[in-house]
């Protein structure tokens with residue numbers, strides 16, 4: 511069951527690269543994202559990303575991301591995999607581990623349990639980490655204009671913890687992860703992604 515995910519900090523260019531990668535598989539590819547891959551998820555996404563007058567409790571935040579994910583797995587990911595499609599997802603469980611676990615400080619074991627419950631154990635077989643220094647990513651994200659969403663507006667130290675979290679996750683499961691240098695032009699990075707994923711789906 512070919513299931514690949516893209517992960518990275520804000521401004522890492524993940525979504526552009528996921529699109530380029532999906533194009534390699536033509537009609538066979540399903541490109542989707544979290545949060546917001548389903549109708550229910552788009553509602554959850556708005557709730558999650560809107561700036562708030564009161565702090566959002568980290569557990570509440572994480573459960574909303576997992577609510578989006580549970581719907582996404584059932585409505586889109588599993589049926590597509592069962593139909594033999596190549597599924598490419600822009601963010602998945604590792605975003606929750608990096609952002610809500612490593613950066614917000616929620617218990618990682620608890621998040622793993624919730625992940626198993628929410629996804630029924632569906633795991634990607636390839637994860638591409640688009641990696642770049644936080645300052646560069648944030649500058650890129652901000653140059654897109656518009657006001658930053660609730661997560662983007664977090665302090666630099668938060669984003670540094672996200673990046674370090676991704677590296678820790680990659681080190682724990684090197685068979686699944688590929689770290690790709692996300693600095694440089696779109697074509698250059700797309701070539702690195704293609705090389706890093708060579709042979710996939712295995």
Ligand code: TYD
Pocket residue numbers: 519520521525544545559575601602603605606607609610661662
């Ligand atoms: P999005 O606009 O999709 O950001 P990006 O283009 O960087 O992917 O917003 C998703 C935001 O939600 C992003 O800041 C990462 C965060 N997030 C979590 O904190 N936990 C999660 O489980 C997921 C899926 C996303």
